[in-house]
Amino acid sequence: MLTHPTLDHLSALGLHGMAKGFKDLAANPESRSLDHAEWLGLLLEHEATLRRQKRFEARAKAARLRQSASIEDVDYRSPRGLDRSLFLKLASCDWIRDKRNVIVTGPCGVGKSWLACALGQKACREDLPVLYHRMPRLFTALALARGDGRYGKLMAAIGRAKLLILDDWGPETLNPEQARDLLEIVEDRMDIGSILVTSQIPVDRWHDMIGSPTIADAILDRIVHNAYRIDLAGESLRKRRTADLG
Incomplete structure (x- = not known):
């Protein structure tokens, strides 16, 4: 009763x-x-x-991750140079709490975006605010927001994330406005949280992609100096899976 x-x-x-x-x-x-x-x-x-x-x-x-990925499904058998012990360390999300960064580089198709989304999903499970952006679309969104008065609101939303995933940077050189936007973003994150960047371009070429030497020095100093590095290699996983199906 x-x-x-x-x-x-x-x-x-x-x-x-x-x-x-x-x-x-x-x-x-x-x-x-x-x-x-x-x-x-x-x-x-x-x-x-x-x-x-x-x-x-x-x-x-809220994170709007591009792919549905989880750390439990990571393939360590593929010959792409993924350090299992490092990735499992990153899966703890302590690097986010310590406000450190992660850089994932490698050729197209080796799983950079997927690994980034897997780490982002784990951060969500750890109750950490995450925000995902593809860098080309982010710069377009910021330019449009500047024109219609939403720039401050968009930058504030980016700033609230404990983990900001900037996916697919390069290979185009940034224009001056984009370089300043990126500097503003990384400057804000120094005392807020972490950045995870993926790129097909090796880190030693990022300086040239930014364009302005002074701004490039400031951006790279804030992103690279305390970042964990995952440098992938090998052929496209998508191509290999297609060949296996054939």
Whole structure:
């Protein structure tokens, strides 16, 4: 007789995880052997699990990751030079909490964006705000925002992320406006969070891609000096999978 009123109270209080746990326990004959403290502990665990899941879903939606990727699905067997121990270290997300950066370079098709999204998804699971942008589209969005008065709002949104993923940088040289935008972004992140950059272009050529030597020095000093490096090599994974299917 108390089941329905209890569920109503839990739902009214927004304790939906506990409500579901209550129904599951009530339907399980083995739960009758549990004492009150054990019941309460299980109900609280149900509530905590549901809240973690909802926070993750909200983080993942806000991040707008390009690919659905997870660290558990990383392929370490492919001959592309991925350091397993380093990647698993990065999967802890301590580098984000320490406000360090990650740079992933390598030719087209070796999985740079996928690995970046896997790390971004893990950061969402760790309840860290993440934001993904492809760099060409980001510069276009910033230029449009500058013209219609949304520039400050967009930059503020970028600044709120603990992890900013800048995917697919290069090979075009930045124009002066783009170089200043990038400097503003990396300058803001010095005391806020981390940047993950992927690029087909080796780091030693990034200075030339930025254009202005002074701005390039400032940007690279802030991105590269405390960054973990993942330098991939080998042939395209997409080509190899297509060949295997054939």
